[in-house]
Amino acid sequence: EKAYPRKxxxxxxxxxxxxxxxxxxxxxxAESMAVADIASVVEVKINxxxxxxxxxxxRNGQLLQQNVRIQTTKRVVTGILSGVEIKEVxxxxxxxxxxxxxxxxRAQAGAGAAEAVAxxxxxxGKVLAGIGRGPVQDLVALRxxxxxxxxxxxxxxxxxxxxPSRKGAAKRAIESFKDDVAVQRETAAAGATVRITMxxxxxxxxxxxxxxxxxxxxxxAGFTVVDANAAGELQIRVEVxxxxxxxxxxxxxxxxxxxxxxxxxxxxxxxxxx
Numbered sequence: 102e103k104a105y106p107r108k109x110x111x112x113x114x115x116x117x118x119x120x121x122x123x124x125x126x127x128x129x130x131a132e133s134m135a136v137a138d139i140a141s142v143v144e145v146k147i148n149x150x151x152x153x154x155x156x157x158x159x160r161n162g163q164l165l166q167q168n169v170r171i172q173t174t175k176r177v178v179t180g181i182l183s184g185v186e187i188k189e190v191x192x193x194x195x196x197x198x199x200x201x202x203x204x205x206x207r208a209q210a211g212a213g214a215a216e217a218v219a220x221x222x223x224x225x226g227k228v229l230a231g232i233g234r235g236p237v238q239d240l241v242a243l244r245x246x247x248x249x250x251x252x253x254x255x256x257x258x259x260x261x262x263x264x265p266s267r268k269g270a271a272k273r274a275i276e277s278f279k280d281d282v283a284v285q286r287e288t289a290a291a292g293a294t295v296r297i298t299m300x301x302x303x304x305x306x307x308x309x310x311x312x313x314x315x316x317x318x319x320x321x322a323g324f325t326v327v328d329a330n331a332a333g334e335l336q337i338r339v340e341v342x343x344x345x346x347x348x349x350x351x352x353x354x355x356x357x358x359x360x361x362x363x364x365x366x367x368x369x370x371x372x373x374x375x
Contacts, residue, residue, distance in 0.1 A: 105188065105204050113138030113185075113203040122192045128199045132187050135203035139185060143178050143210075143259075177217070177255040181263075184209035211264025218256045218271045221249050225278055232285050236292035237333035237365040240323055243286045250279055290323045295363070296331035301339040311339070311359075333365040 105112055115134030119127030182205065189202040225246055232239050253275045260268045297315055301307050315337060316326045324333075339359045346352040363371040 109207055111139045111142055111205040111207065111210070113140075113142070113205075115199075115201040115203065117199045118197055119192065119199045120197075122194070124199070128190060128192070128201070131199035131201040132190065132203070135187065135201040136182060136185050139203055139205050140178050140182060143181065143205075143262075144174050174255055177214075177252055177259060181205075181210050181213045181217070181259060183213055207263050211260060211267060214256050214259040214263055215267050215271065218253060218260070218275070221253055221256070222274055222278055225249055225282070229281055229285060232289070235332060235365045236289045237295065237324070237363065238368075238370050239289035240286065240293040241363070241370050243282060243289060244322060246282055250282065253278070286323070290325075292332055293324045294327045294331045295319055295324045295333045295335050296327055296329070297335045297337065299337045299339065301341070303339070303341045305341070307339055311337070315361075333363060333370070336362045336364060 113135040115131040115136070115138060117127045117131040117134060119131075185203050185205045187201055188204045189200075191200045192198070193200065228242055228246060231242065257268065257272050257275055260271050297312060297319075299307050299312060299315075315335060319326050319335065337359055338361070340357065342356045344354045346354070359375045361371075361373060361375070362369050
């Protein structure tokens with residue numbers, strides 16, 4: 102406490118059993134645990150302070166808001182922890198344990214948070230500067246900024262904790278950026294119309310529910326689904342594989358999946374497999 106007062110530092114302790122004083126792996130593990138000890142404290146402080154209006158992700162009808170919050174906080178904390186130093190390492194011959202002391206200076210953490218804000222705003226500014234290639238591409242690019250905006254909100258909280266004097270300027274810059282994104286998104290969404298085309302390798306008819314699900318997913322993402330005169334096209338290819346094994350008993354196996362491409366002006370904007 103005298104050497105590293107908690108008013109100016111976050112302190113973490115790590116302990117790991119080791120075979121001896123030359124057991125480097127166990128020493129490194131103790132150091133990692135000391136850093137993780139600081140990280141857990143910082144994560145709690147950020148999550149306890151931030152307001153509850155986080156970006157949500159919907160999967161299979163469930164909102165994974167908490168999952169996004171935790172993942173984003175960890176990314177923010179990882180960036181802030183760049184200033185952590187291992188100050189002391191000691192091997193206890195009697196208990197056969199490595200002990201490590203990690204220290205994060207609060208001022209350094211504040212500088213790290215401010216730098217992270219500036220870095221993300223710069224990256225976001227480049228995305229906004231590239232807007233205008235087409236409403237579908239623009240809307241996809243703007244939606245990718247959602248995670249960055251959530252990180253910026255957490256970084257603002259981190260600045261309030263570590264460097265209150267920097268919070269005001271950062272908050273104004275973040276709010277201005279969010280307003281710019283909202284305006285651009287509204288403009289892109291107005292023209293982001295998509296037509297859905299589906300085909301299958303099988304002669305079987307494609308279930309109508311598949312098109313309905315695709316349409317709903319596009320609508321949730323901000324696109325407008327149309328039948329003609331669309332700015333973009335969602336191409337879905339359904340694949341069904343069947344096999345029969347005959348032995349002491351007959352076994353039927355069916356596997357189904359789909360690949361998709363979101364196109365605009367002949368260019369692939371997104372693609373993947375389900």
